[in-house]
Amino acid sequence: DSGVTQTPKHLITATGQRVTLRCSPRSGDLSVYWYQQSLDQGLQFLIQYYNGEERAKGNILERFSAQQFPDLHSELNLSSLELGDSALYFCASSALAFSGTGGNTIYFGEGSWLTVV
Amino acid sequence: SQQGEEDPQALSIQEGENATMNCSYKTSINNLQWYRQNSGRGLVHLILIRSNEREKHSGRLRVTLDTSKKSSSLLITASRAADTASYFCATGGGAQKLVFGQGTRLTINP
Numbered sequence: 001d002s003g004v005t006q007t008p009k010h011l012i013t014a015t016g017q018r019v020t021l022r023c024s025p026r027s028g029d030l031s032v033y034w035y036q037q038s039l040d041q042g043l044q045f046l047i048q049y050y051n052g053e054e055r056a057k058g059n060i061l062e063r064f065s066a067q068q069f070p071d072l073h074s075e076l077n078l079s080s081l082e083l084g085d086s087a088l089y090f091c092a093s094s095a096l097a098f099s100g101t102g103g104n105t106i107y108f109g110e111g112s113w114l115t116v117v
Numbered sequence: 118s119q120q121g122e123e124d125p126q127a128l129s130i131q132e133g134e135n136a137t138m139n140c141s142y143k144t145s146i147n148n149l150q151w152y153r154q155n156s157g158r159g160l161v162h163l164i165l166i167r168s169n170e171r172e173k174h175s176g177r178l179r180v181t182l183d184t185s186k187k188s189s190s191l192l193i194t195a196s197r198a199a200d201t202a203s204y205f206c207a208t209g210g211g212a213q214k215l216v217f218g219q220g221t222r223l224t225i226n227p
Contacts, residue, residue, distance in 0.1 A: 043217035
């Protein structure tokens with residue numbers, strides 16, 4: 001158990017709909033990351049928050065948005081869903097914002113399976 | 118886009134044998150990490166090697182890093198059925214945007 005909690009575990013929704021994925025980081029971790037894993041794209045970094053502020057942005061679509069709340073939990077909002085958005089969405093957390101040479105181990109949750117039909 | 122590229126894409130060996138997976142990357146890095154993912158589960162951090170390190174051990178795992186060749190290898194010795202999983206390398210720069218490769222699917226046959 002990594003200590004990162006994601007809900008829901010599975011979600012089936014129709015095209016055009018909007019869903020919210022929730023993540024609670026490990027106790028004490030200030031950084032939250034969102035990743036998307038699909039068969040054709042592999043693991044894609046979406047976005048990172050550190051202590052409530054956006055820190056880094058990856059391949060996140062404009063239809064997607066995220067935020068980190070004062071209690072450090074994070075939500076990923078996916079709207080106007082398309083079939084291609086079906087994927088496993090991971091939340092991860094770490095203590096630090098930057099890795100530097102010392103590294104900054106990132107701990108992953110079990111993911112939220114999203115199926116768009 | 119992927120930074121790390123694992124090789125081979127799939128590997129099937131007998132239990133007890135050693136498994137070696139390779140990872141190549143394109144840009145300079147601060148560190149490189151290896152993760153394991155059981156089917157449909159989250160990624161589990163295995164080991165981190167810094168750019169100024171050449172080799173690191175953790176139990177049955179041995180990781181090497183050659184920054185001149187921009188490559189790393191993960192060796193699992195005395196493999197077990199429970200090692201069956203996908204293995205990913207991930208490179209981290211200063212902004213800690215871990216960039217993952219496509220992974221190596223390792224199957225350990227009993």
